[in-house]
Amino acid sequence: MMTSQTPRAIFSTEDFGLIREAIAAYVREIGDDPRSSKYVSLHHRLGRALPKG
Secondary structure, eight states: OOOOOOOOOSSOHHHHHHHHHHHHHHHHHHTTOTTHHHHHHHHHHHHHHSOOO
């Protein structure tokens, strides 16, 4: 008999903060590169994933 298991999170809340920090540093590094807008959007979305407080 198969039991239903709740999927485990891949990233912790702390991981989101670290990834977001790394993306911010990369955006500063690439400056006016056309790809920077995509990274800025990703940075913003990751910030929305973090709990407030």
